[in-house]
Amino acid sequence: MDEIKHDLQNPSKATHQDLFGKGITYLCIGFVSLLVISILYFITTRGLATFTTNHVSLWKFLSGTNWNPALLDKHGNPQIGALPMIVTSFSVTVLAAVVATPFALGVALFMTEIAPEKGTKILQPVIELLVGIPSVVYGFIGLSVIVPLIRHSFGGTGFGILAGTLVLFVMVLPTITSLSVDSIKAVPMFYRSASLALGATRWQTIYKVVLRSATPGILTAIIFGMSRAFGEALAVQMVIGNAVLMPHGLLTPSSTLTSQLTTGIGNTTMGTLPNNALWSLALILLLMSLVFNVLVRIIGKRGALKK
Amino acid sequence: MQEYDYNKTHIIDIPLELAMKTENLQVFYGDNHAMHDASLEFPRHRITALIGASGSGKSTYLRCLNRMNDRIATVKGKIMYRGMDINTKNINVYEVRKHISMVFQRPNPFAKSIRENITFALKRNGIKDKNELNKRVEESLKAAALWDEVKDDLDKSALALSGGQAQRLCIARCVAMKPDILLLDEPASALDPISAAKIEDTLMELRENYSIIIVTHNMQQASRIADYTAFFHMGHVLEYDVTEKIFTTPQIKATEDYISGNFG
Amino acid sequence: MKKRSFFSTIVAVAAVGVLLAGCGSSSSSKSKKSSADSNVKITAVGSTALQPLVEQAASNYQKANKGVNISVQGGGSGTGLSQVQTGAVQIGNSDIFAEQQDGIKAKQLVDHQVAVVGMTPVVNKDVSVSNLSMAQLKGIFTGKYTNWKQVGGKNEKITVVNRAQGSGTRATFESAVLEGAKAVKAQEQDSNGTVQKIVSTTPGTISYLAFSYVNSKLKALSVNNVKPTDANVTTNKWKIWSYEHMYTKGQPNKATKKFLNYMDSGKVQDSLVQKLGYISIHDMKVTKNASNAVSQK
Amino acid sequence: MNSKTSNNIATGVIYFLVACVLAILVFLLGYILITGIPHVSWHFLTSSAQSFAAGGGIRDQLFNSMYLLVLTLIISFPIALGSGIYLSEYAPENWITGVIRTAVEVLSSLPSVVVGLFGFLLFVVNFHMGFSILAGAIALTFFNLPLLTRSIEESLQDVSELQREAGLSLGLSRWKTITGIVLPAALPGILTGIILSAGRVFGEAAALIYTAGQSAPTVNYGDWNPMDSASFLNFMRPAETLAVHIWKVNTEGVTPDAAAISSGASAVLIVVILLFNLLARMLGRWLYKRMTATK
């Protein structure tokens, strides 16, 4: 009797185990946080150097359209206007998401509503393979197939936002699809039965109930896809043309933040203005990625409140 | 459907040796006051049934008894076990749960073999001897009246068992730990009648050696197996007495209405 | 707690191991360096254009000199120069003079020229022009001419593909051709391979490439009726060329010096350099300095 | 429009979209394999690369890719497992958890070149690791961690709450419940997560150019001492992976058969990823069976 009393009032092996386990997981998450913090610190300090050390005005950086960091303009100011790249990055990202979303939703609905068993069996590996193809390979296929195709169908050189969009479309498709599948699957089965029992067709059920309930999840999926597209470098660099020009259309060569960063970073020296300017581009990428994530969170919360 | 007077209760003291008791137990989910002042005594080596309609708080109450509500709700009041209040911070909840074990409404065997379902927790508690483990497996499966059905398939996945078998495996799993008290949360409600009957038989046999507290929405089940029955309604314990009395001469209007099927 | 389960052991051991590796790696590699005197490690970083040559030479060199470990990496000329300057690597490979690179204190660095690379304007095969004057070439790259018919070809839009800002190839081309004028904004590619691919597949394109990347799928242009040949480079009749540099910080140490000497020896200069499409430094009849002044040797 | 007609049209459209996606994949795989397989031979797989002569192979690159993958997983899996368990089982629902989640997500969408340069400056230069497999593996860990953490967290969440209750009610500690019951049940999901992230590791190039380097010194496959600089197991040596090789051959390659090497290497890369998927799937099924049934 007293033994039990003692057991109950004192820590046991299980208590130690739990502390031990808790310790380990805290250590791991702490390590991950440390990694993130160090990389964020690194990029932020480098990226801000353009404005603090080189005294470039932030407004000029964001609104200027001339990118030539190694040269000075007539007034002796460095020419670093990142607007063309910002615009292009946004264009390819948004367009890629716009093109990919219907396909992703189609596939997701097929996998969840139309033919769950067969669909998952066939399409799950398809999605995983699309993820598995390296971006270098996407880039070269884009360069040797999509660019000539665009050139022949629309004229021009073939390089430009359209080519970038088409390559990115395939690259973000798996992300949007698999996240959409998750959110559609999360719609409770009884919504579907309720709708069908009221005499709705399958499409009416999908359209009016399933998609409507899954909207926050689907938006999240799209934003995650966009954030992937925004950060993709190698594949885009190969097909976008890398001309730092305000894009005039979908077919003229242009340059995204990542492509400029990848192209230029090896040819500049640490600590110089051209190098710092490139890090400022990286900082924009980082901030955008943050914005995308915050958006996802807000949408997620809204969606949660609804339910 | 009328509102009842929750101040009028009929709760007896148990004249036998006690397994455990609660004093003024209250449960809050956030702002929601789910359980009001429940003070009940549970006899040793008897079956006590907790009955009441859905949402009456009987499951919530049961889950407090081995601190399974720790993470989801705030529990106030005393839970007395062996002269100690086990609802305090310095109590080792893992030890509590070794002595006060629980079977849930939905059968939840581990995704392991039948044998491992039983031995898993035993091994973690330091029993390494193979013979001892085998003995415990056989004993507990026999106690749960499952042995004959599975003795040749001990190394097959427990997920292949039928719902009723899986539930008896879950009971065996608890019994193997040789707990003091068994808590059962509607153990038969998800099962077919034949399986449910087998579970009842099992409980009747276990009664010899264990103190059993069972939540059920099936009044007939309670009347068949329980020695004492408590009636819960809207977060209050309104009546607690010998089972027979509850079902033949209830003292409280709400109990009477419930057992005669006026609601629920 | 004698016997932890499979998972917790993995988690524990690996997590601790990783942390140790993260913290301890700097010390472990340092200690390795000091303990092995015979095992010399030389790292050369920088120009991707120069990389194949140095890599091959290093591989041959290591076969003859056991115990020397030479690691050759790309990363771009800017990376090469800034890393050799900080002392992180022994050799910085560069396509341009250190003086031409922003942010490099050229005085600290010692230049070792190991090869000469000639560059030529190249066009897609459908372009009928095969010779341009220097002025016309400049006109095209500054945006003055936008159609091939303006320089004597057929009516076809000129598509300019430039090289990445700051790259050695572009610096060489601009100093020889543009003479300080500003290049038209156009597509930029930073690698010879990609440019080769783009020019050979896109009609009306013009760009420029190192000699070694000129192949049968595209057309090299003569400038002022001078053909882009090695012989013309050695006499500076062909103006668009540059050195390949291997920089060291101050005077190189013994092992590095020995390797650099090997790079300058006949074994490399007379075979490897030429096989890779470069021009041997020994063949040059002229020299060029950082401010592009050419003088007879 | 009649509701039945619209139902049929919508179903048709969905089938069409699915067919398009399938066609895209078939085209991609077909293109890579048809252009690449003719260049793949035993010689191609087993000989080392040539800088400027034709007839080079990809033996070292292939091995390096594998080795790097294994090393990356060894580093990132335990951390991701710990973090995944934390987020799924221990993390309180408050703003700190929110910040951690966001941070992990941000990490996964950083452009790889940025991570590569960060790794270069920190590990290669500051920590004196030099261009090495280890530096490469750490850089890849940056990508791998968020993906892996997220997928492990999700797989754990998919395991029914009933299982946790069962473990706890038997007096097991939470840690034992998680590692002994929840984790095995989540194993198939975790494995899928590993496959997906492995694909990305295998195909990553930009981050490795600056960390693992882009040269593949000849190594001795008979030397099993990882401390020896010539050993194939040495992880302080520079190593060019298959994806980096494809990139290099395409951008700066001066070998006469650059195009053939690039398409051949791409085909090998895809085939390896395919095999990897297949194997891991089988392994997952086998492991699940083993864990759930006979010991």
Place this chain on the structure above:
Amino acid sequence: MPKIITSKDVHLSYGSKEALHGISLDFEEHEITALIGPSGCGKSTYLRCLNRMNDLIKGVKISGSMKLEGKDIYAPNVDIVDLRKRVGMVFQQPNPFPFSVYENVAYGLRLAGEKDKHVLDERVETSLKQAAIWDEVKDHLYDNALSFSGGQQQRICVARVLAVQPEVVLLDEPTSALDPISSSKIEDTLMNIRHEYTIIIVTHNMQQASRISDKTAFLLNGDLVEFSPTEKMFIHPDDEKTSDYLNGKFG
């Protein structure tokens, strides 16, 4: 009274397991019929055959005849969508859509293409009144239906079904997930509408069946044991098993 639904020798199996072994039951217009029996006896399964909700489950095979006003429900040319409009269903768990109350109730009408705002308004109000929930929600028509209590949600679900004006309303243990007060409100609702609709209700609560139904069918292990007027069944059951069940000997 005319029989609205007739069924004869209905067998149903999931894969190789037969769950219904030949059930023949007829339902009369504007009556409440209760199906009772212990868990797993097949009462819900049978109910779900009547509006073909079992079609959604893989591997289900159904044989025998089921007719709605003389027309075979399982004939190949039957329009399932139309059938489900005529035979509405309320489920065990309250399952309103995550929309406003108004949108929930108007859902079925909108599906049918009704666009006229007046017609919608009127029908929503009528249905909510029939379901005895109007007073509680009339000021919150545009609030999310999920913000109401379980009992209110269930009555909104009843209103949602009534809005489509079906001929038959199936209810699958509509009160088993509710507290006693809400349950009794649902019962009131059913008593309210019994003269306009044919109601078939599955319940595990015998007292509930005895309170509200006109006829009761007792099912056990996939067989129909007894089917008779409720009063008679609860006082003089024909079958011994029925009396055992009613006396709580099992179940």
